[in-house]
Amino acid sequence: MSALLVGESVCKYFGGLKAVDDVSFELAEGEILGLIGPNGAGKTTLFSVAAGSVPATHGRVLLDGKPVNGKAGYRSVHQGICRTHQIVRPFARLSVLDNVLVGHHYGSPEGSHSSPRDRAMEILDFIGLAERANQLPGELTLAGRKRLEVARALATGPRVLLLDEVVAGLNPVEGKRFVDLIRQIRERGTSIIMIEHVMHAVMGLSDRIMVLDHGRLIAEGNPQDVAHDPQVIEAYLGREDDEDGETVTPSAEERHDA
Amino acid sequence: MSSTRTRTAGRRAGRGLPLWLSPKALGIFVVALVALYLAPLVLSLDGYLHNVVGLTFMFMAAGLAWNWLGGYVGQISFGHAAMFGTGGFVAARLAITFGLPFWLTWVVGGLVAGLYALIWGHPTLRLRGPYFSIATIGVGEATRLVATYWSDFTGGSSGLSLPIGNGPTKYELYWYGLYLLAAVVAISYWLRKSRIGLGLLAIKEDVEAAADVGVNATLYQDAVLFLSGFVVGICGGFYASYQAFIDPLDMFSFDRSISFVLIGVIGGIGTILGPAMGAIVFVVIQEFLLASYPQLYLGLYGTLLIIVILFEPLGLSGLLLRLGKRLGRKPPASTAAGGMGSASADPDGAPPVLTGVPGQDDSKGGTSA
Numbered sequence: 001m002s003a004l005l006v007g008e009s010v011c012k013y014f015g016g017l018k019a020v021d022d023v024s025f026e027l028a029e030g031e032i033l034g035l036i037g038p039n040g041a042g043k044t045t046l047f048s049v050a051a052g053s054v055p056a057t058h059g060r061v062l063l064d065g066k067p068v069n070g071k072a073g074y075r076s077v078h079q080g081i082c083r084t085h086q087i088v089r090p091f092a093r094l095s096v097l098d099n100v101l102v103g104h105h106y107g108s109p110e111g112s113h114s115s116p117r118d119r120a121m122e123i124l125d126f127i128g129l130a131e132r133a134n135q136l137p138g139e140l141t142l143a144g145r146k147r148l149e150v151a152r153a154l155a156t157g158p159r160v161l162l163l164d165e166v167v168a169g170l171n172p173v174e175g176k177r178f179v180d181l182i183r184q185i186r187e188r189g190t191s192i193i194m195i196e197h198v199m200h201a202v203m204g205l206s207d208r209i210m211v212l213d214h215g216r217l218i219a220e221g222n223p224q225d226v227a228h229d230p231q232v233i234e235a236y237l238g239r240e241d242d243e244d245g246e247t248v249t250p251s252a253e254e255r256h257d258a
Numbered sequence: 259m260s261s262t263r264t265r266t267a268g269r270r271a272g273r274g275l276p277l278w279l280s281p282k283a284l285g286i287f288v289v290a291l292v293a294l295y296l297a298p299l300v301l302s303l304d305g306y307l308h309n310v311v312g313l314t315f316m317f318m319a320a321g322l323a324w325n326w327l328g329g330y331v332g333q334i335s336f337g338h339a340a341m342f343g344t345g346g347f348v349a350a351r352l353a354i355t356f357g358l359p360f361w362l363t364w365v366v367g368g369l370v371a372g373l374y375a376l377i378w379g380h381p382t383l384r385l386r387g388p389y390f391s392i393a394t395i396g397v398g399e400a401t402r403l404v405a406t407y408w409s410d411f412t413g414g415s416s417g418l419s420l421p422i423g424n425g426p427t428k429y430e431l432y433w434y435g436l437y438l439l440a441a442v443v444a445i446s447y448w449l450r451k452s453r454i455g456l457g458l459l460a461i462k463e464d465v466e467a468a469a470d471v472g473v474n475a476t477l478y479q480d481a482v483l484f485l486s487g488f489v490v491g492i493c494g495g496f497y498a499s500y501q502a503f504i505d506p507l508d509m510f511s512f513d514r515s516i517s518f519v520l521i522g523v524i525g526g527i528g529t530i531l532g533p534a535m536g537a538i539v540f541v542v543i544q545e546f547l548l549a550s551y552p553q554l555y556l557g558l559y560g561t562l563l564i565i566v567i568l569f570e571p572l573g574l575s576g577l578l579l580r581l582g583k584r585l586g587r588k589p590p591a592s593t594a595a596g597g598m599g600s601a602s603a604d605p606d607g608a609p610p611v612l613t614g615v616p617g618q619d620d621s622k623g624g625t626s627a
């Protein structure tokens with residue numbers, strides 16, 4: 001099986017801090033890969049490197065065999081990889097529709113569509129924001145803004161979508177809807193890597209999961225195996241005297257609420 | 259996913275694509291142009307006023323060009339005098355030394371100014387916000403010093419006088435100013451309404467997020483700065499023709515740079531009507547108030563800036579927008595908040611006052627002043 005996205009010994013150092021330390025990974029076409037790990041494990045940093053937002057210190061990321069270059073971030077979008085941000089970053093003074101249009105105009109939308117506007121509305125319809133097309137991002141709820149973040153990324157026509165904690169911070173109902181949405185995105189042919197602290201979401205959705213801790217890849221495999229991996233349990237719970245008996249309970253679930 | 263619903267929502271969702279080319283906007287634009295073109299022939303204005311209106315056109319054009327960078331991309335330049343002066347002196351030199359036709363000297367002056375802007379702008383545009391602004395102050399001052407000491411080219415502190423009869427007279431310059439303004443307004447609309455405009459706004463909001471969805475921020479910022487420098491350089495050439503004499507202390511002065519900022523900010527940053535109105539205010543103050551009370555200069559501008567920033571960040575066009583709301587026409591949320599009010603023409607909503615092409619109401623105000 002030839003992988004769509006390949007990370008080869010990716011390292012990202014901030015001064016002496018090894019935020020991502022020698023991580024290799026593969027994402028197959030049509031796959032959902034979960035990326036978990038305690039706070040500060042380096043998940044977002046790995047995304048930034050994979051999406052070409054920042055250059056790697058060592059190692060490289062290949063999309064379809066071509067290196068994703070961190071020196072000009074916009075280019076990787078044209079290659080077909082797009083990331084969302086953990087803390088949503090909508091263009092605050094552009095309407096919801098215009099936000100999506102930016103993605104559409106500057107990404108690499110596959111094929112030709114009737115018109116950019118129709119295409120953008122189609123995406124908003126799919127994501128569930130069609131009624132809000134003319135509003136400003138600030139008028140949306142957190143869930144709405146997270147949807148917008150995903151819609152804008154989808155509009156670039158990515159082959160690989162990197163979702164950074166899109167379910168975290170949502171109430172259970174909204175979270176459930178988002179899980180369905182992610183499944184549909186995959187069904188439409190986009191491969192996904194998702195960072196998520198909400199365990200039932202990431203466990204339910206992912207075909208495979210990899211676990212980062214202190215920048216290192218400590219486990220990888222199918223969700224059940226990973227959830228019972230002693231090293232993973234230790235990474236999450238071991239260092240604190242946590243009485244919570246549950247496996248893999250992230251403490252940080254609420255941390256990113258807007 | 260019902261496609262009918264999608265369609266209608268799409269239509270509701272704002273401006274049809276080439277709206278800056280909408281019949282209404284285009285119509286108003288053409289009517290205003292024709293009116294302004296004919297006005298001096300019909301009204302037989304006082305000569306001095308006529309000339310000042312011509313000069314105002316140039317300041318409108320310069321303010322709009324400054325605004326492409328300051329308003330659309332959100333990079334406030336305090337150094338645009340560098341391009342104004344460069345354009346002016348290159349044009350004057352070409353006229354004096356080679357006797358080239360005036361329009362060619364303007365264009366070449368503009369090109370050199372645009373290239374000069376690129377040279378210092380490409381590295382500095384990586385900085386954002388106040389850091390960029392501070393860098394532009396440095397560029398402006400450095401350019402002024404070099405120009406002042408490079409007397410072979412600029413004539414030093416004694417300046418340059420243009421050959422008599424080389425270019426149009428002050429009276430004729432009115433129309434050249436109008437053409438310049440018309441071109442700049444057209445570019446402003448195009449920049450605002452095309453997909454490029456959307457990219458620029460995205461850069462203004464969040465460069466990194468823009469890059470993460472594929473916007474080449476470096477290229478776009480460089481291109482806008484070049485274009486802005488090019489037009490401001492042409493304005494410098496115009497000014498040289500207008501004054502028939504230029505000296506580096508005036509052309510490259512910090513006050514000159516500040517004047518472009520003022521025009522943009524007083525009128526309403528990021529809009530099209532704004533800088534046009536700002537230019538009127540600026541010229542009125544400059545020609546009619548400061549001529550009599552020069553000592554008021556800094557105090558007056560400082561006060562104006564503070565008032566605008568404190569009470570109406572969108573400047574005069576913000577006031578108009580409010581007025582429009584008072585009168586019961588509510589602009590769409592995005593328009594109001596985006597400061598794009600006067601950018602024109604959302605078919606359903608934007609108050610008609612703001613749909614107007616800059617030339618229109620203002621310059622009537624200007625002509626009858």
Ligand SMILES: Nc1ncnc2c1ncn2[C@@H]1O[C@H](COP(=O)(O)OP(=O)(O)OP(=O)(O)O)[C@@H](O)[C@H]1O
Pocket residue numbers: 014017019037038039040041042043044045046086252
């Ligand atoms: N730009 C930066 N400069 C310096 N250090 C950084 C930078 N970005 C991240 N770090 C550090 O790198 C480490 C990994 O951060 P990262 O944001 O990737 O973690 P994460 O796994 O996404 O955590 P969380 O679950 O809290 O989002 C942290 O120690 C963080 O402080």
Ligand SMILES: [Mg+2]
Pocket residue numbers: 043044045086
């Ligand atoms: Mg993170």
